[in-house]
Amino acid sequence: MKTIWRNTILSWLAGLAACVVIGLIIGQLLGVLLLYVLASLYWQLYQLYQFHNWLRYSGRAAPPEASGIWGDVFDAVYRLQKKQRKSKRRMRQALTRIESSTTALKEGVIMADNQGNLEWWNNSAGHFLGLIRHTDRGQVITNIVRNPDFFRYFSQKRFGEPLIIKSPAKDGVYLEIQTTLYDKNDHLIFVRDVTRLHLLEQMRKDFVANASHELKTPLTVIKGYLETLDMFRDSLPVSMQKGIVNMSEQSERMEQLIEDLLLLSRLESNDKREENQWHKVSSIISSITSAMGPILKDSHSLSVHIPEEAHLYGSYKELYSAFSNLVVNAIKYSPDGGAITIKWESSEFNGVFSVQDSGIGIDPRYIPRLTERFFRVDKGRGSKTGGTGLGLAIVKHVLLHHEAKLQVRSQPGLGSTFSCHFPANRTRNDAVTAAIAITTDENQDFTK
Numbered sequence: 001m002k003t004i005w006r007n008t009i010l011s012w013l014a015g016l017a018a019c020v021v022i023g024l025i026i027g028q029l030l031g032v033l034l035l036y037v038l039a040s041l042y043w044q045l046y047q048l049y050q051f052h053n054w055l056r057y058s059g060r061a062a063p064p065e066a067s068g069i070w071g072d073v074f075d076a077v078y079r080l081q082k083k084q085r086k087s088k089r090r091m092r093q094a095l096t097r098i099e100s101s102t103t104a105l106k107e108g109v110i111m112a113d114n115q116g117n118l119e120w121w122n123n124s125a126g127h128f129l130g131l132i133r134h135t136d137r138g139q140v141i142t143n144i145v146r147n148p149d150f151f152r153y154f155s156q157k158r159f160g161e162p163l164i165i166k167s168p169a170k171d172g173v174y175l176e177i178q179t180t181l182y183d184k185n186d187h188l189i190f191v192r193d194v195t196r197l198h199l200l201e202q203m204r205k206d207f208v209a210n211a212s213h214e215l216k217t218p219l220t221v222i223k224g225y226l227e228t229l230d231m232f233r234d235s236l237p238v239s240m241q242k243g244i245v246n247m248s249e250q251s252e253r254m255e256q257l258i259e260d261l262l263l264l265s266r267l268e269s270n271d272k273r274e275e276n277q278w279h280k281v282s283s284i285i286s287s288i289t290s291a292m293g294p295i296l297k298d299s300h301s302l303s304v305h306i307p308e309e310a311h312l313y314g315s316y317k318e319l320y321s322a323f324s325n326l327v328v329n330a331i332k333y334s335p336d337g338g339a340i341t342i343k344w345e346s347s348e349f350n351g352v353f354s355v356q357d358s359g360i361g362i363d364p365r366y367i368p369r370l371t372e373r374f375f376r377v378d379k380g381r382g383s384k385t386g387g388t389g390l391g392l393a394i395v396k397h398v399l400l401h402h403e404a405k406l407q408v409r410s411q412p413g414l415g416s417t418f419s420c421h422f423p424a425n426r427t428r429n430d431a432v433t434a435a436i437a438i439t440t441d442e443n444q445d446f447t448k
Contacts, residue, residue: 054074111187259388
C-alpha cells in the first residue's frame with residue numbers, strides 16, 4: 001500500500017518537474033503547469049467515471065484496466081465483491097437447509113413480528129391451524145386462531161406456561177402452544193399435537209371423578225354402621241372401642257379426601273361453576289376464621305388485616321375453598337405459640353391476599369412442586385395433620401379460574417408466606433355491591 005502511494009506521488013512530481021522545465025524553456029511556465037493540472041484532474045475524473053460505471057452496471061464483470069492507485073482500488077473492490085457473493089451463497093444454502101429441516105418437523109413452527117403478524121410457518125403449523133400462505137401471510141395470528149383462551153394467552157403475553165387448545169382446522173385434535181420472544185419482541189411459536197396426552201389426562205380425570213363418586217355410597221354405609229356402633233361403645237370391649245374410634249377418624253379423613261377429589265375434578269372440568277359476583281374479602285375471611293375453632297389452639301396468635309372496603313370478583317365457593325386451604329395449612333404447620341397473619345393489600349395493578357405463618361418452613365427446592373396432587377415435603381405429615389395432600393392443587397386451579405397467580409416464599413425454620421395475586425380488574429376498594437357487573441377478558445371480542 002505504501003509503495004503504491006509512494007510511486008504514484010513520485011510519478012506525479014516527476015511529471016510536474018518535467019512541466020516546469022518545459023515551461024521555462026518555452027517561456028510559458030504557468031500555461032504548462034495549468035495544462036498539467038487539468039490533465040491530471042481529467043485523468044482522475046475518468047478513472048472515477050469508470051469506477052462508478054463498473055459498480056453501477058457491470059456487477060459481476062471484471063474491473064476496468066488501470067494502473068497505480070486506481071488499479072489497486074479496482075482490484076480491492078473486486079475481491080470484496082467476490083467474497084461477498086461467496087458469503088451470500090453460503091448464507092443462502094444455510095437458510096435453505098434450515099427451512100428444509102424445519103419444514104420436515106412434525107411440530108409446527110411459526111414466526112410472527114412483535115405485533116403478531118404472521119411472517120412464516122412450516123407445513124405442520126399450516127396443517128394444525130389451517131394457515132394458507134397466499135392469504136394469511138401478514139395477518140394477525142389472533143384473527144386466524146379464533147379462540148378466547150388463545151387471545152388472552154397471546155394478547156396478555158402469558159408465555160410462562162404452554163397453552164392447550166382445540167385445533168381450529170382438525171376436529172378432535174388438541175394442540176399445545178408455546179411461545180418464545182426474540183430479537184425486538186418478535187414471536188417464535190411452537191405448535192405440538194398433544195391429542196393422545198390430552199385424552200389420557202381426560203381419562204384420568206374421569207376415572208378419579210367417577211371413582212370418587214362411587215366411593216361415596218359405600219363410605220356412607222360404613223360411616224352409618226360406625227355411628228351405630230359408637231352409640232353402644234360403652235358396652236363393647238375396650239379393644240373394640242379404640243378400633244371404632246380409629247375407624248371413625250379414618251372414615252372422616254377418607255370422606256374429606258373424596259370431597260377434595262370431587263372438587264378438584266369440578267375445577268379442572270369447569271363443571272357447575274358458580275356465577276362470578278363481587279364479594280367482600282373480609283366477609284370471606286370472617287367465615288373462614290369462624291370455622292377454624294376446632295384446629296386453632298389457644299397458644300396460636302391469629303391476626304387479620306383485611307380492609308372493609310376490599311372487594312374481589314369471583315366465585316364465593318371457590319375463593320372460600322382456596323383461602324381456607326391456605327389458612328388451614330398455616331395453622332396446622334405452625335407450632336404452639338406460632339403467629340399466623342392474614343392480609344389483603346391492593347394497588348392500581350393488583351390485589352394480593354396473603355397468609356403468613358411462623359411454622360417449620362419449606363426447603364426452596366420443593367416449592368415448585370407444592371401444587372402437585374398428593375405431593376408432601378415430609379411423607380409423615382399427612383397422618384399427623386390429617387391433610388389430604390390436595391389443598392394447594394385446589395388453590396392452584398381456583399386461582400387459574402380467577403386469572404390469579406400463587407407465590408410462595410419460605411425458608412426452613414423461618415415460616416412461609418403464601419400470596420394470591422389477583423389482577424386489577426377483579427379487585428375494588430370501595431363499597432361495591434355484588435350486583436355490579438365487571439368487564440373481564442371473558443367478555444372481550446377476541447375477533448378484533
